[in-house]
Structure formats: C-alpha cells, structure tokens
Amino acid sequence: MAKAPETANKKAATQLKIQAAAKADALAAKKTRRANKKTFAANGAKYAAEYKATEAAAVAARRDAKTNGGFYVPAQPKLVFVIRIRGTIGVDPKAKKVLRLFRLLQIHNGTFVKLNEATERMLRLIEPYVTYGYPSLKSIKDLILKRGFGKVNKQRVPISENAVIQDGLQLDSVQCVDDLIHEIFTVGDNFKATNNFLWPFKLSSPNGGFSSKTKLLHFLEGGEAGARGEEINALIKKML
Amino acid sequence: MSAAARPLCSVFSTSGDKTTDVALPAVLTAPLRPDVVQFVHTNINKNHRQAYAVQMKAGHQTSATSWGTGRAVSRIPRVGGGGTQRSGQAAFGNMCRSGRMFAPTKTWRRWHRKVNTTQKQFAVASALAAAAVPALVMARGHKIDQVPEVPLVVGGDVETLSKASKAKALLEKIGAFDDVEKSANSKKLRTGKGKMRNRRYVMRKGPLVVYSTNDGIEQGFRNFPGVELANVDRLNLLQLAPGGHMGRFVIYTQAAFEKLDTIYGAAGKSIPVAEMANADLARIINSDEVQAVVNPAKSAPKKYLRKKNAIKSIKALEKLSPYQVAARKSETKAQESRKTKKSMKKTKKRGIGKEFYEKMSTQGDVCEDGF
Numbered sequence: 206m207a208k209a210p211e212t213a214n215k216k217a218a219t220q221l222k223i224q225a226a227a228k229a230d231a232l233a234a235k236k237t238r239r240a241n242k243k244t245f246a247a248n249g250a251k252y253a254a255e256y257k258a259t260e261a262a263a264v265a266a267r268r269d270a271k272t273n274g275g276f277y278v279p280a281q282p283k284l285v286f287v288i289r290i291r292g293t294i295g296v297d298p299k300a301k302k303v304l305r306l307f308r309l310l311q312i313h314n315g316t317f318v319k320l321n322e323a324t325e326r327m328l329r330l331i332e333p334y335v336t337y338g339y340p341s342l343k344s345i346k347d348l349i350l351k352r353g354f355g356k357v358n359k360q361r362v363p364i365s366e367n368a369v370i371q372d373g374l375q376l377d378s379v380q381c382v383d384d385l386i387h388e389i390f391t392v393g394d395n396f397k398a399t400n401n402f403l404w405p406f407k408l409s410s411p412n413g414g415f416s417s418k419t420k421l422l423h424f425l426e427g428g429e430a431g432a433r434g435e436e437i438n439a440l441i442k443k444m445l
Numbered sequence: 446m447s448a449a450a451r452p453l454c455s456v457f458s459t460s461g462d463k464t465t466d467v468a469l470p471a472v473l474t475a476p477l478r479p480d481v482v483q484f485v486h487t488n489i490n491k492n493h494r495q496a497y498a499v500q501m502k503a504g505h506q507t508s509a510t511s512w513g514t515g516r517a518v519s520r521i522p523r524v525g526g527g528g529t530q531r532s533g534q535a536a537f538g539n540m541c542r543s544g545r546m547f548a549p550t551k552t553w554r555r556w557h558r559k560v561n562t563t564q565k566q567f568a569v570a571s572a573l574a575a576a577a578v579p580a581l582v583m584a585r586g587h588k589i590d591q592v593p594e595v596p597l598v599v600g601g602d603v604e605t606l607s608k609a610s611k612a613k614a615l616l617e618k619i620g621a622f623d624d625v626e627k628s629a630n631s632k633k634l635r636t637g638k639g640k641m642r643n644r645r646y647v648m649r650k651g652p653l654v655v656y657s658t659n660d661g662i663e664q665g666f667r668n669f670p671g672v673e674l675a676n677v678d679r680l681n682l683l684q685l686a687p688g689g690h691m692g693r694f695v696i697y698t699q700a701a702f703e704k705l706d707t708i709y710g711a712a713g714k715s716i717p718v719a720e721m722a723n724a725d726l727a728r729i730i731n732s733d734e735v736q737a738v739v740n741p742a743k744s745a746p747k748k749y750l751r752k753k754n755a756i757k758s759i760k761a762l763e764k765l766s767p768y769q770v771a772a773r774k775s776e777t778k779a780q781e782s783r784k785t786k787k788s789m790k791k792t793k794k795r796g797i798g799k800e801f802y803e804k805m806s807t808q809g810d811v812c813e814d815g816f
Binding site for chain 1: 754756762765
C-alpha cells in the first residue's frame with residue numbers, strides 16, 4: 206500500500222464529507238421542488254378560479270342592480286400603475302422627493318402603488334411628470350413575466366425562477382410567480398413587501414409614440430400626463 | 446531556534462582536513478532580511494563620501510550690470526568697461542559663458558546618513574546569517590563549488606599565517622582559491638571618468654576572512670586580489686553584504702567562529718527575532734487547529750443566465766408557472782378544436798346548399814306536357 210502524506214488523507218476525508226453533505230442537500234432540494242411544483246400548480250388553478258369568480262360576481266351584481274332598479278357601485282380601485290414620462294432635469298423639489306419615494310428615478314420607470322388618501326395626494330403632486338391608471342390582470346401578468354426583476358440582496362435579479370422569489374421575498378404566503386401576481390392584483394396583506402421586492406419596471410418607449418400633439422399636457426387635454434384610468438393598459442402594452 | 450539542538454560545523458586544519466566540530470553560533474540563525482540589509486547598506490555607504498563643491502565665488506567675480514532695454518541686446522547682466530574682449534559679454538547666469546552654474550554645489554550638502562544602531566546591528570546579524578547559506582553565497586556570485594562546507598571554519602594556527610605563500614596553499618587546500626582566481630580574472634578598467642579619478646580598475650569581491658586576533662593573518666592574506674580581512678569584533682556590513690546583496694563568502698578562523706557566541710551571547714549584542722516563528726503558511730492553514738474553526742468555503746455567486754421572455758418562451762414560463770403553461774396549452778388546444786369544428790360546420794352547411802343547387806340545375810326528364 207502506497208503511503209500518502211497525512212494531510213492528503215485528511216483532505217480526502219473532509220472532501221468526502223463535503224460531497225456527502227452536498228448530495229444530501231441536493232436530494233432535499235429536489236424533494237422540496239417536487240412538492241412545490243404541486244402546490245404552485247394548485248395555487249395557479251385556485252387563483253384563476255378566484256379571478257373568474259370575482260369578475261362573475263361583479264357582472265352578476267350589475268345585472269342584479271339593473272333588474273331590481275338599484276345601483277351597482279363598483280369598488281374603488283386599490284391599485285394603480287404609475288409610469289414616469291419625464292426626465293430628471295428641472296424637476297420641482299417636492300415632486301422630486303415624491304418621485305424618489307415612489308422609486309421612479311428614471312424616465313419610463315413604472316411601479317405599482319397602493320391607492321389610499323395619502324398616496325392619492327402624492328400622485329397629485331407629481332402629475333405633470335407621470336401617467337397612471339388602473340392596470341388589468343393581463344397587464345400585471347405581462348409586466349411581471351416579461352419585465353419582472355426582484356431585489357435579492359440589494360441586487361436586481363431577473364425573475365427567471367420561483368427560487369428568486371423565495372430567496373428574495375422570504376414570505377410564506379408568496380412563493381411563486383402566481384402568488385406574486387395575486388398579491389399585487391388583489392393588494393393583499395403583504396402588498397408592501399411584495400411590491401418593494403419588485404424592482405421598478407424599466408419600460409421601453411411606447412411603440413407608436415406618445416400623443417401626436419405633446420406629452421406635456423394632461424391626458425384629458427390631449428397630452429400624456431396625469432391620471433388616465435383604464436387607458437393605462439393600452440400604454441403598458443405599447444411600452445412592454 | 447533553541448540552543449539545545451544546534452547543527453555542527455566542521456573545523457578544517459591548515460592542511461585542509463577536518464579536525465573537530467563546533468556548534469553553529471546562534472547569530473547564523475538570525476532572520477534573513479534583505480530589505481533591512483539593503484536599507485542600512487545604502488545609507489551607510491554614503492558615510493565615507495568626501496565633499497565636493499564649486500568655488501563659492503565662481504562666476505561672480507565680475508561687476509556686470511544689465512544694460513536694460515532699448516539697446517537691441519538681451520537683458521542679461523553684461524560686463525562693463527572696455528578694451529578687452531570680455532567687455533559687454535554676458536555674465537552671472539548659468540547659461541552664460543563663464544557664468545555661475547545653476548545651484549552651485551555646496552560643501553554643506555548632507556553627505557552622511559544616520560542609521561539607528563539597532564538597525565545597523567540587525568543588518569549585520571542578517572548578513573552573517575545569509576553568509577551561512579550556500580545558496581545565497583552562490584547566488585551572490587562566489588565560486589564555492591570546491592568548498593567542503595559553508596560556513597567555512599579554519600582552525601589551527603591560521604591566525605599566525607603571515608606568509609602569503611602559506612596562505613595561498615591554505616586557500617587552495619580548502620577550495621577557496623577558485624573565488625580568489627575569479628576575482629583576479631575579473632580585473633578590468635572601470636567604465637567612465639572614474640578611470641582618471643584614481644579609481645582605475647574594478648574587480649569582483651573574493652572571500653572575506655574573519656579572524657579574532659591578528660598574529661600575522663593580515664599580512665598573509667592581504668595581498669590576494671578580492672580577499673578582505675575583518676576582525677570579528679568589528680564586522681562591517683559593507684564587507685558582509687557588498688552592494689546591499691547578502692551572502693558574502695566568509696572564511697572564519699576557529700577563534701573568531703567561537704567568539705561569535707560571546708559577542709552575540711547573553712552578555713553581548715542581541716540577535717534579532719523573526720516576526721513569524723513559523724513562516725510555513727500552507728502548513729499553518731492546513732493544520733487541525735485552524736481548520737477546526739475555519740468557516741465553510743463560500744460558493745461562487747449564482748450566475749444568472751440571460752432573462753428569457755416568459756410571455757413568448759414556453760420553456761421560460763414552465764420554470765415560473767407550470768399552471769399557466771398548462772392553461773395556455775389547453776387554451777390553444779381548445780382554439781384549435783373550435784377552429785376545426787367551425788370549419789367543419791361551415792363546409793357542411795355550404796355542402797348542403799351546393800348539393801341542393803346542383804340537384805336543381807340538372808336537367809330532369811321532360812314530361813308529356815313539356816314541363
């Protein structure tokens with residue numbers, strides 16, 4: 206038997222230990238992945254059913270109100286998608302601060318914002334620099350699938366796998382991309398954490414351009430700035 | 446290094462045979478610090494300089510004044526007077542002929558350098574230790590291939606050897622003459638102006654003979670080219686590390702070798718201590734004590750491949766949401782089936798109409814009445 210130096214034997218032993226540990230970890234990871242696949246698929250189906258149900262409920266309520274002569278008041282929207290449409294030169298100090306708070310630091314950056322009295326007033330301050338509206342489920346889905354990047358360890362990491370969401374967000378209730386979309390769309394309890402995990406969307410210039418007149422006026426005047434309700438979805442599609 | 450287990454050095458007689466063994470003095474195990482030796486050498490080497498300077502008054506022994514402007518000449522001071530070629534010539538400036546040089550050299554230039562005594566002692570100890578390493582001595586350029594042992598110690602009555610012939614015989618017997626010959630053969634004219642400044646020749650350094658008492662040894666060895674002598678009480682760094690390079694070939698007399706232990710002993714000079722007791726980094730890092738408390742190795746940061754558009758690429762969507770993939774597939778399938786069903790329905794309906802029309806268009810049998 207060939208004699209090996211003691212250090213070589215020790216090194217071989219520790220390497221074996223490391224390999225064994227790595228194998229065990231890989232096996233465990235595989236198991237969790239398989240389990241996750243099932244739960245995520247189930248979640249996806251659950252959410253799809255939920256979205257359908259809420260739409261159906263809204264339609265039913267509207268029809269019901271019509272037949273019974275009452276009024277259907279749809280719920281006030283809880284979520285807006287804000288897109289910055291003006292650059293950084295010559296911005297009002299108050300507006301500059303609010304834009305920074307909304308993480309809209311660059312032109313064509315977009316973020317989701319939960320609507321409440323406070324944020325509504327903030328949006329009013331930055332109206333000349335942004336456009337915002339109520340995103341549809343499809344817009345939210347497309348934004349996250351195509352332009353979704355997460356904040357992992359202070360880095361901007363593409364959401365190419367559910368592992369990115371699990372590592373970055375570390376919430377039990379939001380583990381996969383469907384959970385993420387659901388949390389944003391329904392503005393759940395963990396909206397703040399989830400939205401903050403999402404890096405501000407970097408959108409392209411709109412295909413087909415902004416308004417032919419000017420983008421500096423309010424949307425209602427033929428420009429692009431300010432609130433535009435459901436019309437934001439058309440713009441998102443052009444900028445995706 | 447403990448004094449308990451010290452290696453032994455052979456002592457050679459004047460006939461070149463080994464006689465006894467002597468323990469290696471502790472100085473020769475001092476840390477080797479070429480940086481210290483170089484620093485001390487460059488500074489000490491400046492201490493035997495002689496001052497030079499130009500004459501204080503050189504270039505100023507005129508009463509030249511500038512002619513000012515308006516005379517179609519430059520404004521440099523010009524020598525006054527007349528009747529000689531010198532009058533009207535420019536003076537004083539460093540650019541002028543016979544003017545004073547720029548920044549005339551002064552004798553009070555700082556010629557000598559002070560070096561801390563401990564640093565000087567450190568350097569000498571380090572240089573002595575380096576002289577005991579055959580690799581370093583060879584690297585310095587000495588021819589010690591025939592030398593039986595390094596450090597080379599010669600015993601007997603070598604310190605009384607006052608005849609050069611006997612000294613030569615000794616050097617040959619102990620294999621040190623190669624180095625002397627190398628030195629002799631290397632004598633060449635100095636390059637540069639040193640030739641005419643009483644530094645005409647240069648040659649390599651030979652062995653350094655270190656003795657304890659001069660009973661004639663100086664006379665015996667001093668005439669050999671390259672050979673230098675030194676008393677062990679007064680060792681010179683400029684001789685032990687010529688040019689700032691450690692590893693001079695040293696020949697000790699037995700008395701000098703043994704005296705080193707008293708000079709650098711308990712009552713004498715202190716031997717420098719190395720910064721690191723154990724400098725084998727690889728061994729330290731891989732030792733049990735360190736490995737036991739070391740953190741686990743970090744894995745390389747995860748590489749993210751280019752992001753694929755999950756709206757377009759089914760594979761990318763599969764990673765994120767298998768439900769959506771399934772939903773999309775079932776939706777496309779449903780679309781396909783709807784399309785085929787619709788086209789089938791259309792063709793069927795169109796087919797019925799066509800059939801009817803063709804039936805109607807065919808000429809039937811003509812009746813009796815002509816209908």
